[in-house]
Amino acid sequence: MSQAAETGRPPPMTATWTGFGAMCAGMFMAVLDVQIVATSLPTIQRALEIAPDQMSWVQTAYLIAEVIAIPLTGVLTRMLGVRRLFAWSLAIFTLASAGCAFSSGFGDLIAWRVLQGLSGGTLIPAVFSAVFVLFPKERQGAATTLAGVLAVLAPTVGPIVGGWITETQSWRWLFLINLAPGAVAIIVGLIRLPREAAQWRHAKTLDVISLVLLATMLCALEIGLKESPQRGWTSGLTLGLFVLTLASGIAFARRTLAQAVPLVDLACLADRRFALGCCLSFVLGVGLFGSVYLMPVFLAFVRGHDALAIGSVMLVTGVAQLLVAPIAVALEQRANARLLTSAGFALFAVGLALSAVQTPKTDFAEMFAPQIVRGVAIMFCLLPPTRLALGHLDPARVPDASGLFNLMRNLGGAIGLALIDTVIYGRAPAIGEDLRQRLQAGDFDAARFVGIPRPLFEMQLGAEHTPRSISMMRPMVEKAALAQAINEAWAMIAAITALALVFLVFARSGRAEAA
Structure with missing residues (x-):
């Protein structure tokens, strides 16, 4: 018994x-x-x-x-x-x-x-x-x-x-x-x-000096990424923080690699499969955190929705993830890992790119299909890379490796958000000025994107603009400029996500990658 x-x-x-x-x-x-x-x-x-x-x-x-x-x-x-x-x-x-x-x-x-x-x-x-x-x-x-x-x-x-x-x-x-x-x-x-x-x-074996260097590196990087969109990537504070990040990071790596029992096992990165998994985790962080950030920004500041309405729209992605999870498990255990991961990141990039054509009138109906595509893709961007990175390692090395693997996803998200804010807040004023010039030149395509009805726009072309008419049009132009800037941010993270396909060229094919 x-x-x-x-x-x-x-x-x-x-x-x-x-x-x-x-x-x-x-x-x-x-x-x-x-x-x-x-x-x-x-x-x-x-x-x-x-x-x-x-x-x-x-x-x-x-x-x-x-x-x-x-x-x-x-x-x-x-x-x-x-x-x-x-x-x-x-x-x-x-x-x-x-x-x-x-x-x-x-x-x-x-x-x-x-x-x-x-x-x-x-x-x-x-x-x-x-x-x-x-x-x-x-x-x-x-x-x-x-x-x-x-x-x-x-x-x-x-x-x-x-x-x-x-x-x-x-x-x-x-x-x-x-x-x-x-x-x-x-x-x-x-x-x-x-x-x-x-x-x-x-x-x-806990090395306090390594811990201080690690904390300094990560704090400086996070604060630098947070401040760079507002202060500029070349501002004194931003450059100083990034220099501190680089200096403390180099010192941490040199000290860690010289220790018999390091604080963080950076030697795991010498394993090609683990290093590839970390690259994929970083790219996934850019797309995942970026998409979760861009949708509320658009829905709140362009569409004017409250928090509950925003959550209702975004729930579509979560439902798609839940529905596809059993299929993802079955395929992950049977299909070629490299092909499955490639399909996942390609599909995720497509789902991100589909959101790069939004207008100020875009809402739930237009966001439905891109969310479904991304929700289906995410599970294939997570399961095979996780096994690729961790599945073949000795159990004693897995805790350290898992920390690095998940840290790469968070760092990808942090860098992605900083780039997104830079695009949005850097490009929106220029796009707004371009829209104003096109409207003054009688561009009907610009008027349609902004949301000005053609009859009203035609009436305004030959009329003298009053303070009231200008004040009515300015918010519409600003929202349209923000929407277009957000579109450019969507396109950027879609392109970064597609880079995962380049990383996968270095992966070996066959069932060994799935093991």
Whole structure:
């Protein structure tokens, strides 16, 4: 008789799946938290009387702390094990959520958001490394799908959840909703995840100097990317931050590669399959984070929708992801990995490009097909590259490698957002001036794009423009210019996503890549 039967407990794999499900729930909470807070920043700003130019730090503080924590997942996993790391990280995240909810001022909120980011940043790579540590190869595809669906679904449903909470409850419930699910997930994880002995001796190998260099590099990069669209990429502050990023990054790499037990195992990048997976993860971050950012910007500032309406439109992508997930799992386990990944990124690039032809009148109906295409493609951009990067590594190297793999996706998103803001805020004024000149020259195509009816435009051509007529047309021209600038941003991230096809030239074909 088996031990499971004698004790009356579920089979070990059932317990592992239950514990892994709790880990995925914790990761979902961490990813969702970023999006639901983003929809309610104006409400939080008014409630806590935060200066408008400091409002973005509510998000930036979380993101900077998160990218610092992600690469540390490997050493923390070696010290604590998967079970303890998950429980401690989620417990701190839940505590910090309560602290955010009861914050009385800007300083309190930022401090708690930093703690949230530090704890939440370890949850995503911990989940993806658990796939290859806890499960045999034949079950890794299903586990990766569960984690992947929740990781990409959270940014999609975040706006509608945040919008609903903002409209029906206090902003404090944006954080309070984490408390009960967090407590349940911690308890389930502690009971169901495999027990491991803590390896505290690894704490002695923690290099504080490397940690400071890593934190400096990532902080300088994140702040530089945040400030560059407004201050300019060649401003003194921006260049200084990027120089600091480069200097601290070189020092960190040299010190890390010289250590027997490094803080982050950069040697993983010498593995061609892992390096290729990281490149694909970076490109996916540009497209994924970029699309989730561009849609609310367009729907809010061009169409004038509120947070709940924006979330309703964006829900289409999440539904498509859920529907295609079982198909993606089946194909990922049977099809050629390189061809499957190529098809996924090609389809994703097409879905991004389809949004590059929007007009100021574009809304749900016109956005439906591009969202479906992107939703179908995302799963094929996530599952095969994850296995490509991590599936063949020794289990002892997976935690470090998973941290680097997920960090590349976040860095891709950060750089992509900075480029998008640069395009939008840099090009919109020039496009607006061009539209005004074309309208004055009698260009009917420009009038149609702006949304001016042809009869009215023909009447205005020969008439003397009054202050009233000018004031009526200016908002229409500005919205049209913003829409066109957003189109150029869509085209840019579509082109970057298509670069993944170039990276895949270096991948070996055959079932070995899928293994």
